[in-house]
Amino acid sequence: MPDRTLTLSQWIDSVAQLAQPERIQWCDGSEAEWGTLRQEMLAQGEILPLNPHTYPNCHLHRSDPTDVARVEQVTYICTSQKDDAGPNNNWMSPDDAHRLYERLFSGCMRKRTLYVIPYCMGPVDSPWSQLGVEIIDSRYVVANMRLMTRMGDFILKRIQSGEPFVRGQHALGDLNPDRRYILHYPAENLIQSIGSGYGGNALLGKKCHALRIASWNAREEGWLAEHMLIVGVENPEGEVFYLAAAFPSSCGKTNLAMLVPPQSFRGWKVWTVGDDIAWMHVGPDGRLWAINPEAGYFGVVPGTNEITNPNAYQMIQRDTIFTNVAVTSDNDPWWEGLLSGRPAIDWRGRPYESGNGPAAHPNSRFTVRADQNPAWSRHSEDPMGVPITAVLFGGRRARLAPLVYEAKNWAHGVLVGCALASETTAAASGKTGVVRRDPMAMLPFCGYHFGDYWRHWIDLQERVSSLPRIFHVNWFRQDQNGKYLWPGYGENLRVIQWILERCKDRIPAHETPIGYLPIHGTHFNLEGLNLAPDALRELFSIDRRGWIDEFDELENYLLDYEPRVPIELKEALARIQRELASTG
Ligand code: OXD
Ligand code: MN
Numbered sequence: 001m002p003d004r005t006l007t008l009s010q011w012i013d014s015v016a017q018l019a020q021p022e023r024i025q026w027c028d029g030s031e032a033e034w035g036t037l038r039q040e041m042l043a044q045g046e047i048l049p050l051n052p053h054t055y056p057n058c059h060l061h062r063s064d065p066t067d068v069a070r071v072e073q074v075t076y077i078c079t080s081q082k083d084d085a086g087p088n089n090n091w092m093s094p095d096d097a098h099r100l101y102e103r104l105f106s107g108c109m110r111k112r113t114l115y116v117i118p119y120c121m122g123p124v125d126s127p128w129s130q131l132g133v134e135i136i137d138s139r140y141v142v143a144n145m146r147l148m149t150r151m152g153d154f155i156l157k158r159i160q161s162g163e164p165f166v167r168g169q170h171a172l173g174d175l176n177p178d179r180r181y182i183l184h185y186p187a188e189n190l191i192q193s194i195g196s197g198y199g200g201n202a203l204l205g206k207k208c209h210a211l212r213i214a215s216w217n218a219r220e221e222g223w224l225a226e227h228m229l230i231v232g233v234e235n236p237e238g239e240v241f242y243l244a245a246a247f248p249s250s251c252g253k254t255n256l257a258m259l260v261p262p263q264s265f266r267g268w269k270v271w272t273v274g275d276d277i278a279w280m281h282v283g284p285d286g287r288l289w290a291i292n293p294e295a296g297y298f299g300v301v302p303g304t305n306e307i308t309n310p311n312a313y314q315m316i317q318r319d320t321i322f323t324n325v326a327v328t329s330d331n332d333p334w335w336e337g338l339l340s341g342r343p344a345i346d347w348r349g350r351p352y353e354s355g356n357g358p359a360a361h362p363n364s365r366f367t368v369r370a371d372q373n374p375a376w377s378r379h380s381e382d383p384m385g386v387p388i389t390a391v392l393f394g395g396r397r398a399r400l401a402p403l404v405y406e407a408k409n410w411a412h413g414v415l416v417g418c419a420l421a422s423e424t425t426a427a428a429s430g431k432t433g434v435v436r437r438d439p440m441a442m443l444p445f446c447g448y449h450f451g452d453y454w455r456h457w458i459d460l461q462e463r464v465s466s467l468p469r470i471f472h473v474n475w476f477r478q479d480q481n482g483k484y485l486w487p488g489y490g491e492n493l494r495v496i497q498w499i500l501e502r503c504k505d506r507i508p509a510h511e512t513p514i515g516y517l518p519i520h521g522t523h524f525n526l527e528g529l530n531l532a533p534d535a536l537r538e539l540f541s542i543d544r545r546g547w548i549d550e551f552d553e554l555e556n557y558l559l560d561y562e563p564r565v566p567i568e569l570k571e572a573l574a575r576i577q578r579e580l581a582s583t584g
Helices: 008-019 031-044 094-105 139-148 153-160 205-221 253-257 310-315 410-418 450-462 489-503 533-539 544-559 567-582
Strands: 023-026 059-061 075-077 113-121 130-136 165-171 181-185 190-194 224-226 228-234 240-246 269-274 278-282 288-291 296-300 321-323 365-369 386-394 404-406 421-423 435-437 469-473 510-512 515-517
Touching: 008 094, 008 113, 008 130, 008 165, 031 139, 094 165, 094 181, 094 190, 113 139, 113 153, 113 205, 130 139, 130 153, 130 205, 139 205, 139 296, 139 321, 139 365, 165 205, 181 205, 190 205, 205 224, 205 278, 205 450, 224 450, 228 253, 228 278, 228 386, 228 489, 240 489, 253 269, 253 296, 296 310, 386 410, 386 489, 404 489, 410 450, 410 469, 410 567, 450 567, 469 489, 544 567
Parallel strands: 023 113, 059 321, 075 181, 130 165, 165 190, 240 386, 386 469
Antiparallel strands: 113 130, 181 190, 224 278, 228 240, 228 269, 278 288, 288 386, 296 365, 321 365, 404 469, 404 515, 421 435, 510 515
16 A cells, blocks of 8 residues: 655665666656657657658657556546445555555556656646646657646655645556556545556546546545536627537537637637636636646547638647557558548558558547647636536437437436436446446546536535536437538537527427427527538437336446435426326
């Protein structure tokens, strides 16, 4: 069991004694440091330069082919009571986990360099930010953390002067999937990760710290750490409203956060505050205020182009690390969904042969600093963050869920979040395309029992005097032939406009048992959109039989979390079930 009273350098020494690195390097975040790291990575083939004329200062990293996604099956929450981790997490006792870690870490950095990365999650002057230190023997991880967090000497000084910090002990190990573990000790503010150098398993500031550990802290301290984008929507009158939206991994959070308004929306602007994680606190004015703990984007590349996400497309033309994309014969990065070029080499570095699967890995990623995004909001650096007007939950649902609906009150909204379900994607290892429940899009990320988490959400209504309204959206509805009914992308602003009008109490809606829907044909902006009348009818309709089954299934699902499911959720569910039964 590590001693939490150890100072930073004593802790580093104790890890070094176990892992036995050849040398230790304290990262200062400087340009000179990046220059050296870059040269070393190029020399070792850990990154490859991309075409400097078309993609200046861009690099390609190919990960181990077995190490390409988050690994939920070996991600553990280590609490002294098993029940506190809940059925939503894998659990290991802290003693067993520490023993396992010591065995796997012993000598694992021999002949390697141990890097010490001091970082800050959140704007550096925010009272809501948190500091952390990640120990790692991978230069690629250092390079990513440099883009994804506020990192360097100035954070180290704060830690050395006694500010609390989250400890992250991480090593690549031998990258053997059988010896891959991601262990979280919320009570110790400690993370241990071994056997993976990729994404959410390896950039410890992101999912491990900013969601799993932070969600635990958030419950104790009365705030929320959520898997949500934060976006500002400015109307032609110049008013900006901020929304926070939870979608499971790879369901379009980055696209929504960087949306470009359609042509008919003259005078509208969209500002990105965050694309993946929101920390939301109750402000002195009784509203919920959100900061983005991250300083960069680790986004899914396939599908990104000038039309689907022009802002992302533009921002990744320079100073970007690409992971697991293909390359063209001109050494440009290439991925499925790109509108030009042809792959010559696939993501594993083999000559590309069509018919041999995708050229870029479906979970290939870009890492880039947030302020390269043309829609980057300067309020991303505000210590107080931005006030949230509406919370959106959404998933990938080919059937059932209408384009948009509004919850009737806070408890109903929490139920809507809790009922979130989506088809699985390549962001996590396992089968894709299967519908699974993913409450609040937090199934892989909530660091404690979901029942307690929902209770925490419900209780927030006592402390937030001006609660955001809660909505559910579904951009992914399909017709019988598997064709999308809604064009999505920039056109999603139409749905957001409806949401904002509802928040201002400016328009009526159609009351149904599942919530308030747009009234078909009125108060929903369709100007300039060519949509078949049938598609619209379907997008705004309720399949009563389907919803009865859905809520029966949800009732069953909640049983797994008893006896901790809040009574308010069960009452909200029973009310909807009664109304559905009686509207037959
Ligand atoms: C991510 C994820 O990388 O959710 O953001 O998997
Ligand atoms: Mn995510």
